[in-house]
Amino acid sequence: MAIDTIIIFRELSAAILIYLLTHFFIRFLIPFAKPSHPGQLPPGPRGWPIIGALPQLGTMPHVALANMARKYGPIMYLKLGSSGMVVASNPEAARAFLKTLDANFSNRPIDAGPTYLAYNAQDLAFSDYGPKWKLLRKLCNLHMLGAKALEDWAHVRTVEVGHMLQAMCECSSGSKGYNKPVVVPEMLTYAIANMIGRVILSRRAFNIVTSKLDSSSSSSSILESASEFHHMVVELMTMAGLFNIGDFIPSIAWMDLQGIRRGMKIIQKKFDELLMRMITEHTESAHERRGNPDFLDILMAANRENSGESQLSIINIKALLLDLFTAGTDTSSSIIEWALTEMLNNPRILNRAQEEMDQVIGRNRRLEESDIPKLPYLKAICKETFRKHPSTPLNLPRVSSEACQVDGFYVPKNTRLIVNIWAIGRDPNVWENPLDFTPERFLSGKYANIDPRGNNFELIPFGAGRRICAGARMGIGMVEYILGTLVHSFDWKLPDGVVAVDMEESFGIALQKAVPLSASVTPRLLPSAYTA
Ligand code: HEM
Numbered sequence: 001m002a003i004d005t006i007i008i009f010r011e012l013s014a015a016i017l018i019y020l021l022t023h024f025f026i027r028f029l030i031p032f033a034k035p036s037h038p039g040q041l042p043p044g045p046r047g048w049p050i051i052g053a054l055p056q057l058g059t060m061p062h063v064a065l066a067n068m069a070r071k072y073g074p075i076m077y078l079k080l081g082s083s084g085m086v087v088a089s090n091p092e093a094a095r096a097f098l099k100t101l102d103a104n105f106s107n108r109p110i111d112a113g114p115t116y117l118a119y120n121a122q123d124l125a126f127s128d129y130g131p132k133w134k135l136l137r138k139l140c141n142l143h144m145l146g147a148k149a150l151e152d153w154a155h156v157r158t159v160e161v162g163h164m165l166q167a168m169c170e171c172s173s174g175s176k177g178y179n180k181p182v183v184v185p186e187m188l189t190y191a192i193a194n195m196i197g198r199v200i201l202s203r204r205a206f207n208i209v210t211s212k213l214d215s216s217s218s219s220s221s222i223l224e225s226a227s228e229f230h231h232m233v234v235e236l237m238t239m240a241g242l243f244n245i246g247d248f249i250p251s252i253a254w255m256d257l258q259g260i261r262r263g264m265k266i267i268q269k270k271f272d273e274l275l276m277r278m279i280t281e282h283t284e285s286a287h288e289r290r291g292n293p294d295f296l297d298i299l300m301a302a303n304r305e306n307s308g309e310s311q312l313s314i315i316n317i318k319a320l321l322l323d324l325f326t327a328g329t330d331t332s333s334s335i336i337e338w339a340l341t342e343m344l345n346n347p348r349i350l351n352r353a354q355e356e357m358d359q360v361i362g363r364n365r366r367l368e369e370s371d372i373p374k375l376p377y378l379k380a381i382c383k384e385t386f387r388k389h390p391s392t393p394l395n396l397p398r399v400s401s402e403a404c405q406v407d408g409f410y411v412p413k414n415t416r417l418i419v420n421i422w423a424i425g426r427d428p429n430v431w432e433n434p435l436d437f438t439p440e441r442f443l444s445g446k447y448a449n450i451d452p453r454g455n456n457f458e459l460i461p462f463g464a465g466r467r468i469c470a471g472a473r474m475g476i477g478m479v480e481y482i483l484g485t486l487v488h489s490f491d492w493k494l495p496d497g498v499v500a501v502d503m504e505e506s507f508g509i510a511l512q513k514a515v516p517l518s519a520s521v522t523p524r525l526l527p528s529a530y531t532a
Contacts, residue, residue, distance in 0.1 A: 038403075039410025042077040042086060044068070050249070052079035057243050060507050062393040065089065066423035075407055077415075081248030085416040086406075089423045091430060091457035094464070096406050097398075097417055098457075102465035105398040105417050111247035113240040116264035123319030124470060125327065125396065131309040136320055137470055139302070143295045144199050144324070145471050154369060156198045157478070161485050162532030164191035165366070167208045168490065169530050172521045181495040184340060184517040188333035189233070190226035192478060196328045200321065201282050202294040229274075233330045236267050238508035241394070275318045296321075328471055330510045331391040332478045335461075337517050338389035339381055339483050341501045342437040344492055344519060349439060353377055354524075357488040366529040367485045369477070378484045380439035382476070386425075386452050386461035388437060393422035393511045395463050421460055422511070430458050452476065489529065490521035 045068060047053035056078075058064045069076060069089035075096075076087045088094045097105055106129035108114065114126035121127050124136040143149055164187050171180045190208050197205030206226040244260045246253030256262055282296050289297060299320065302312040312320075343350040356377045361367055372378065398417040403410065426434040432441070441447060450456045453472050454464035462469035469475065494501065495518055504514035523530060 039405060040408075041084075042075045042406075042409040042411070043072040044077040044079075044087075045072070047079050050081070051245070052081055052248070054080050054243060054245060054248060060505070061243060062420060062422040062507065062511070065394070065418070065420050066426070069420065069423060075409060077409070077411075080243070080416075081245070082250070083248050083414075083416060084412055085418060086400075086411050087418045087420060089420045090427055091424055093407070094419050094421075094424060094460060095457040098419060098454075098460070098464040101400075101404055101406060104400055104402055104404050106466050107399050107401060108467070109247075109397050109399040109416050112244050112253075112261050112264060116261060117236060117240055117268055118322065119315045119319040122313070122315045123323045125323050129466065132316070135302075135310060135312070136316070139295075139298065140320075140324070140470050143298055145474050147473060149199075150474055150477060153195075153199050157195055157369070157481060159532050160191050160195045160198070160204075161482060162530070163194070164188075164482075165485070165489055165530045166532060168521055169523055172490070172523060181518040181520050183227075184519060185333050185337050185513075186227045186230050186516075188336055188482065189230035189329050191482065192329045192332055193226060193229060193325060195478070196324055200295045200324065201278060202289060205278065230329075230333075232267065232270055233326050234508070234512060235263075236271065236326055237330050237510045238506070238512070239263050239267065241507060241509035271322055272318065275321055278321070279314075279318070324471075327469075328474070330512075331471075332475050332482075334391045334510055334512055335382070335385050335389065335475075335479050336483045336486070337513055339385040339479075340486065340492065340519070341503065341513065341517050342385065342388075343381070343487070344494055344501050344517075345503075346437060349381065349437070350487065350492065353381060353487050357484065361488060363525050364529070366525060367481070367488045369481050372480050372484065375484060376443060377439060378480060378487070380442035382479050382483065383442045383450065383452060383459065384437055384439040385479075387431070387459055388425055388434075389511065390421045390425055390461040391510045392461070392463070393420070393507070395419040395421050395460075396467070396509070398467065419460070419463070421463075424458065424460065427458075489523065489525055491524050493520045493522070495520055 045053050045056055048055060056064060056068070065076075065087050066089065068078075069087065074088065074090035074093040076089070078085045078087065086097075088097050108121075108126050110121050110126065114121040114123075118126045122132075124133065124140065127133045127136070140146075141149070144153075167190065168182050168187060171182045187208075190206055193206045194204045197203065206229055208226055239260060242258070242260055245257050246255070246261065253261075279296070279300075283300070286297065293301070296317075299312055299317045302310065303314060303317060306312070343353070356375055357367065357371075360374045361371055395418065400411055400413055400415045400417065403413045405411070424430070428434055442450065447458070450459050452459045452461050453476070454460055454462060454468045457464065462472040462475065501517060501519075502515055506512045506514040
């Protein structure tokens with residue numbers, strides 16, 4: 001009896017030990033092991049102990065995730081550190097999350113990016129779907145981004161495109177004709193940031209000169225260098241897109257292993273100084289706008305005069321301005337840059353676009369916004385660029401508020417959602433020869449009338465659902481107008497000695513060209529067409 005008891009005790013101890021070891025192993029050493037859920041998680045890579053699949057994302061996560069989707073399917077689940085991430089990689093999967101489950105995925109994860117770059121998510125892009133978000137979005141629609149507001153400030157876009165054309169003509173009139181190439185993204189930032197600045201602040205905020213202050217220029221400008229501002233925006237957008245280890249393994253966030261938090265704080269400080277300067281100068285000149293308030297006047301009134309949920313703090317205002325200046329410039333500018341790059345590598349497309357414009361507009365004046373509906377080939381080039389080079393390749397992340405089911409799979413609460421817009425645009429099951437740049441695919445057939453504004457999930461460069469891009473209308477309008485003007489106004493040529501433009505991408509929240517496009521331009525219209 002005593003011997004039996006000893007044996008049972010020994011076996012019980014061994015069983016408990018094995019149970020504890022197994023439990024420890026599963027719980028702490030293999031985070032990719034799937035805990036028991038009320039349903040099956042979507043398939044995905046196994047990943048590594050502790051860090052999960054983080055190393056598999058590499059430096060080009062949109063490409064790595066597209067490759068993984070080929071193996072695991074259009075809905076994947078990845079364990080990243082202690083967090084879960086679900087990835088949608090084809091139109092049906094995107095529709096399931098951004099339409100059917102839109103309400104459940106209407107918030108964004110609040111990690112280092114929104115914390116350090118967006119004033120603790122006090123902005124429009126990262127605040128929770130709630131009263132403050134609704135107020136910010138309503139004010140933007142009403143005064144800046146909606147159809148009526150866009151109509152009201154059409155003249156600002158015309159004048160700013162004129163300033164950009166003049167600056168480009170100056171580059172082209174070097175003594176040796178083509179010898180002074182234009183750095184395209186800097187010119188684009190100059191034009192777009194000034195358009196946004198004039199609507200918000202009633203004044204031009206950026207100058208084409210590279211020195212910080214240009215004493216020779218008019219006093220009605222804050223005169224940040226457009227080139228310097230462009231580099232600040234690219235830095236912010238790149239950092240905001242990085243997968244920060246500390247976001248996925250919070251216990252080691254303090255170590256800031258990749259230096260991302262430190263970098264974010266430095267760039268945020270630079271932007272904060274610029275925004276404070278804008279707000280201070282704007283407040284000092286308030287008397288000049290009495291009876292004719294601009295967007296910042298309206299925001300400041302919501303700070304002074306409102307209370308409760310309809311009040312905006314100064315932090316909300318700075319965070320919103322930061323959203324508008326960064327999300328507004330970098331995205332549209334990268335689409336235009338990629339479109340010109342594709343055309344420089346495919347002169348047939350450039351020539352066809354110019355022929356269309358010469359027929360509709362002629363060569364005596366430059367393109368006006370009212371010409372655009374008569375330029376189907378230009379519109380097709382824009383859609384083809386949205387497809388092949390979406391400026392926000394992985395959308396902005398969302399997060400599930402509750403556990404849910406999708407396509408028979410279980411998705412837990414607090415799962416991060418990534419929609420791989422880049423992979424959807426290159427899906428061979430949707431697009432014929434997806435790696436070719438063929439605007440003609442949008443001129444006739446199945447996709448002739450496709451709308452890129454979140455209704456057709458084959459083409460969703462602006463995302464979809466209730467968190468769809470707040471500036472989609474303005475983005476499409478600016479891309480069509482500025483790209484059309486550049487193509488119509490100039491002949492384009494690669495700098496001497498360059499045979500083809502390189503197509504390498506650099507990953508961030510916005511997808512940049514790794515090497516900024518530089519090209520030589522020659523005016524092709526009457527000189528009077530290039531005035532501001
Ligand atoms: C070609 C140009 C643009 C592209 C491709 C683009 C793309 C996007 C995408 C993919 C999102 C995330 C949508 C989602 O979660 O489903 C977004 C959000 C946003 N975009 Fe844009 N964008 C562009 C232009 C602009 C412009 C011009 C502005 C404003 C001046 C702007 C302001 C915003 C804001 C504020 C959000 C956050 C919306 C929210 O969370 O409610 N964007 N954009």
